[in-house]
Amino acid sequence: MGHELISFISTASRIADTLTHDVLLAPIESSVIPLPHQIHALTRAMSGDRVRYLLADEVGLGKTIEAGLIIRELKLRGLARRVLVLAPKGLVTQWVAEMKGHFNEDFRLLMPSDFAGYRRIAGEENPWRTHHQVICPMDSVKPLEKRRGWSRAQVAEYNHDRFDSLVAAGWDLIIVDEAHRMGGSTDQVARFRLGQGLAEAAPYLLLLSATPHQGKSDAFHRLLTLLDMDQFPSQSSVTRERVAPYVIRTEKRHAIDAEGKPLFRPRQTQLFPVAWEARHQRQKALYEAISDYVRLGYNQAMRQKRNAIGFLLILMQRLVTSSTSAIRTTLERRLEALKLPNPQLSLLTPEMEEEWGDMDGQELLENLMATRVKGIRNERAEVQMLLDAARQCEEAGPDAKAETLLDRIYTLQQEENDPDLKVLIFTEFVPTQEMLRQFLEDRGFPVVCLNGALSMEERKAAQLAFAQERRILISTDAGGEGLNLQFCHVVINYDIPWNPMRLEQRIGRVDRIGQPHVVRAINFVFEETVEYRVQEVLEEKLEVIRQEFGIDKTGDVLDSAQTGELFDDLHVDAILHPEKVEPAVDEMVNRIREGAVNARETESILAATRELDPGDAQRMISHPLPHWVERMTVSYLRAHGGDAQRTNSGWRLQWPGEKPESGRFVFSTQESMSIPTASHLTLEDPRIRSLASRLPRFIPGQPIPVVQLPGIPDGIEGTWSLWRIAIQDSDGNRQRIMPLFVHDDGRALMPTAKRIWDQLMAADASIQRHMTGDDAASAFHKVESLAEQHGHGLWQELQESHRERIAAELVRGEYAFSMRRQSIERLGLPEVKNHRLRLLEQEEESWRSDLASIEQILPEMTPLLIVRMHEGDAHG
Template identity: 65%
Template sequence: MEPFWQYSISHNSACKVIESQTLWGETICRVWLPGRDTVVRVPASRLQPLESAGANSSDHIAYVAAAARVADALTQDVLLAPIESTVIPLPHQIRALSRAIEHDRVRYLLADEVGLGKTIEAGLILRELKLRGLARRTLVVAPKGLATQWVSEMRFHFGETFQLVLPEDIKTLKRIAPESLLGKQDANNHGPETLPANAWQMFSQVVVPMDSVKPMDKRRGWNAAQVAEYNRNRFEDLISAGWDLVIVDEAHRLGGSTDQVARFKLGKGLSEAAPYFLLLSATPHQGKTDAFHRLVSLIDADEFPDIASVTRERVQPYVIRTEKRQAIDAEGNPLFKPRRTELASVSWEDRHEEQRQLYEAVTAYAREGYNQAMQEKRNYIGFLMILMQRLVVSSTAAIRSTLERRLDALAAPQEQMSLFPELSEEEWSDLDGQEQIEVLLHSRFKALKNERAEVKLLLDAAARCEQTGPDAKAEALLDWLYRLQSEEGDPDLKALVFTEFVPTQEMLRHFLTERGFSVVCLNGSMSMEERKRVQEDFAGDARILISTDAGGEGLNLQFCHVVINYDIPWNPMRLEQRIGRVDRIGQTHVVRAVNFVFEDSVEHRVREVLETKLAVIFEEFGIDKTGDVLDSAQAGKLFDEMYVEAILNPERVDESVENAVARLEEQAREARSTASILGAAEELNPGEAQRLLTHPLPHWVERMTVSYLSANGGSAEKKKRGWHLTWPDGDTITNVVFSGKEAEQRPGARHLTLEEPKVRGLAMRLPRLAPGQPIPIASIPGLSEEIQGVWSLWRIAIASMEWNRRRIMPLFLADNGMVYMPTARRVWDQLLAVDADIRGIWDMDLTRKAHDQLHAAAEDHGRPIYEELVREHRDRISREREKADYAFAARRRNIEKIGLPQVRNYRLNLLAQEEQNLRKQLDQKAQAYPELTPLLMMRVEGNHE
């Protein structure tokens, strides 16, 4: 039989019948479905002649016109997330999203400076991938202190629900996973299947703390089997759980000091766990090219096979970065207000004599204890001594409670104490002062000589000191609060107070509460719900929030503009991060930062000299370049050493600071020369955000969906609270809205977007117009009567082994034989707004002639579009070839360094074979095939109203 065209009711599509067979009274046809490019069997009873298919109704025309516009928007990189979201992105966030999705491989380093909203950018990219149907399962890996922030920000800004999985949850999940996963349906809804008991598959969106899932090589007291089970449950199962998108916050922590560090191994596993991969870091380089190379190699190992590959030209395409000084709002105004920072010297009055003596006694104890610990190579005792110095500067309560706990530890049997955990330098520097104290006081190590007696004496002195009245700094804090209240002209002024230690926090809470202030506290030990409640209280009636560094991680407190650093962290970058909690997008006031330090103390002298020197460095190198250096374990160690040197030898403070700053300056100079590889600043467009807010995509999606249902046996009824939709298969959805603005205005409404597979499928599986299919005659309201001709829509595509690109082209062939492209676009626009008035079916002889003429015109006018697609494809293949050549050359150089000729030659032969296979694959990918497909045709005879 000769193939012929029919309409499949089952598939709502024209199809070509290629074979039919009648058996026992039933005729079954094998038909080709062009939209799916598949051959299926269909009962003859489910086929109709094209003339009676209903494909010429005004609803069908409206559906195809709207669906084609949606499909075209998706191929033209229109940004869906800002259109469909309640978040109003800023120009730099729009640019970040635009750059992130301009290529198939969404693998980037988001490197905006602190406070520019990298979390929002990542959320926009997540939403964009979901709306495009490219991502369903997302994993976020973040430092412990930021994990809860990710959950709340994704829920608040994007309505995305993430499951927070803490270390203590993993065993519980492992135990219940088999029951939860048993009988779970697969992604294609093919029915129940038995899945492996991988706890990480229970949730489609997960946030997990970074250090709770990194692999370990060994652990004291564990055998190899225990280590293997730990790694399987936390690391191997995690990376094999089938993620589509992996996001890593504070990603510079994955760089590590070598490629054998646990965090880098975690990064390596995560980079291979998903096709889409985002690394977030305000300070990705940190002045160390080897660590930065390890970081970018996680994005693309072939692009960055060795340190020599880390060049500006190769790195820039993978990095998205905005500096604060560039950032603007939607009107083009600078995004950030200026900042005013003051050093507040706190003096010891006569009534504080006991406190001054306690400070000197603890300083002497710390100095002698540190020297003794270093002589005996007992670093952990040295850490404790340094912390004692920081504690006495913080408060009498902090040093007293720690001395009590140290005395208890010295009296406790050694077997009751834990071993000091195996922490890397990076992990130790990530802990705040309180967390470091907790680790040390719970660890097992012997006392220093006469330590117990000294601790007892100091403890007695601290107890006497507390009896004499409030700390000098607490009184100074009260004075400053009243002073700031007056200067800012606000009797209800809010202030964020930072301290390193929980006992100081508790002391200040009591002190301020007794004096009439409403106070709330945050520290690293609090749960997500507790943190959320505290932040809500501070946004409400509470005037003072007292936070530790760990408690302050992830805070966004733009409604407050005063930060008081009650204790000064030794690393200036931690100070910057604290102030960054209020110096964020949305801050409307000049930020005030007040830094407390005792007069006539070692810390005061260090701070005076350091601030002067740092100001010079910041002026020369800029805070953004210096920030890369400051926010590193290396810098933390440098400042620790500087302060320790100053405490041990107070007469040489200037020299200690001078040496440290000289090293910092050298690192900053290196960072300036190497950080240029992150790329130059781009001009931001303030109008893009406004344009996206008024984009008609939600209207197109609404028209597409409603028209499809009306044309294909479903129904769409507009009611007061929204649409009532019934799909052809009987599924019903009520209270449906199609725009983010409507969803916000109507609580409880169902916001239907392209994220819904059924809706997205309407745009992605456009019905094909069959040759000889009847052409309707229509008039279109709003068009001039002079417009007479045949209008059509065409899909132009290029298909290769792994790459498909398509464009939609409207075409208008006037009765005078001319093709008018602007008229074609005008007709298309009008069909998205009004219904065509179908007045009949055109003569079949004229229809066949029009098909031929339009095909020839589409081939002619579509050529530039096709050539652009071919050029994009060739550029992509060329880039892959270039990357492969570089990677193979780097690997070849490494193999050629092998001394044994037999091993060297064997490895070179294997490499040559691998290279040959890859070249064959690239040759196959390079083959691309053109497609030109008619989607819609109609005879337009103006508007006869």
């Protein structure tokens, strides 16, 4: 046995032992430096065998990074290969970019609408199998019950492609972003049915949501059943004690950086009234005319409940407060639609309404304009008159808000003492965006635009341009989804979405981890309008609630589809009945307050944030694992007839029996960043991983090397060995690696054993000779006897851990069977009740039998390495 083989076995054993403890691999092997709360999330997620969790950190704390760390951890441990991410449509490109940028993980964005092309290119019947790591929009794969004009066969074919094939594609890990959307209003809603299919499709499941409860206990219960149906058989089972093992949550007020300082600073928000000057009277008259058109038309339209014309009219009100350009282009499109023959009265299906809650103003407009919506009485003449007025307004000069925006930008440059100040401007509509781009560029401002129609590459280019030379970014809500713009701290909301949470999401694009400045948010609204009165009263009263309950708890209440509908209804009521604004706002605020009370009460169900250790992140980054992997690999190759040579561009490797690899290789993240042409080898590589997982066994009777080792003091004379202590059960193999040093005087010195192991990891042993024959056999039996004594404690630890797992599974199962039995006993028909009870009894007997079989465990102790420490020290 040469010194390279000793180095390989000692290093591989240390890595194998590390993998059995709570040492996390992903932070060591990723280019992102995790924050303490992200380390906490990864530690919790990997603390047990069942990686099925709700990641519920509050908005802005980086749940995507946490999910990426868990992906990397599972892959590095060899536990996951095929990964699926489902996210809202506006976030899928962000997921692709962040997985590549932070973790060098390539995910393929798959759109079911393109499956015919995938099949032609790949020749794969199930397109979901063409890539190991896939991201797709959540709503593109919901199962359909029926669709107007479709036969059952067409619905079945649709579901086969998008749902059945997806669930059957063999995933190891599934991640759902904005997972609260899967809670649904009933257990039959398409999104919840999708969630049920996914829950059974992979052993590992992560649900991401900053607002998982939203004051709706039934939806929260359904969400939890996706993680563990047995643990949450009924709403009454949703208790703090039962939920805690499944929820990982950090609140913003607890979040700190690596130095222990708070992550977030206060922000300044200002409602900025825009006045109509004398030169803007045409615009003011247009606003009033559109408001009358909306008010009168809406009352006509809504005699038929929930039809599309009512929604289009309300959208007209938002368009006129955005810009003359936005209302003019929409009136043009509406007039063309009204000229077409045979318009239809379009009703909104529940599926449409479910998706519309996620759309921004421009997306709503496009969907409504694509529908041939029947007009109201005399609408064609009315629209023509309004269109003429809008065109006259544009000819008269810039909008009042555009002029105010220009003045405000100049003022901000002076206040911030920065002539190159970067400003993020949000608008709901693309025509407004285009008008502002032209208006500001004509006045010398470098501008770039983002909206939902841009491709991933165009989005990247726009963000890069804003980060570099462009001073102003104008974005729609859909364009702004997923943006991380910490280098900018001023947001101007040129028009205000009706739901305050959309406003919060806009500001959240710059108010993120790493923002060094106080964020300034300026919200434009026209004076002497219904919208201004609503915003003025609403802001004042919402602030009272925020003071009472805290910003975060209020945000939890506001961030729900149900609350979004309430804000829509509030604004519609205010437009229809301007004289009743204050009572309508009061009623709305009372409902929000009730929700905040409920949120505060139900907050206790979610796991409390523990104190975070600011040193966790830095300790992770400084871990020597990459060095160990490098030493293990190089030692193995040299010991087994391969080769490893270091060059300036990385390692040149030759595996035993193979030709030299053509490329160069590195083992640390730092080197992979400094030598981008080299391949980064980690434990994720199957060949590297097998070196640590298939440890060679020391065969009793084989020669024992006598070595000298630098750094070991005089008097350390005896036999050092490594032992693998394990238990075998039907659920797998669990192990510990034990170093043992037996002094020649008969004492077992455990601290010395650890020190010798550390030295073997750092320096090469010098082999003087080998013990053979009876001497080797005698030395082996002497240390074997002591290894059995000292290994007994480790074996007991493994045994106790195994018993705890069995006990937890027993409690979980008995509770589930008990709740199911109670449910069956409530049935009225005796025959049905007795039949189901008999089936449940058979199922429980089978479960207890399976549990009894995994209680049986077998101890195992295997020698890995034995060396004789030579008298004296090698000293250098």
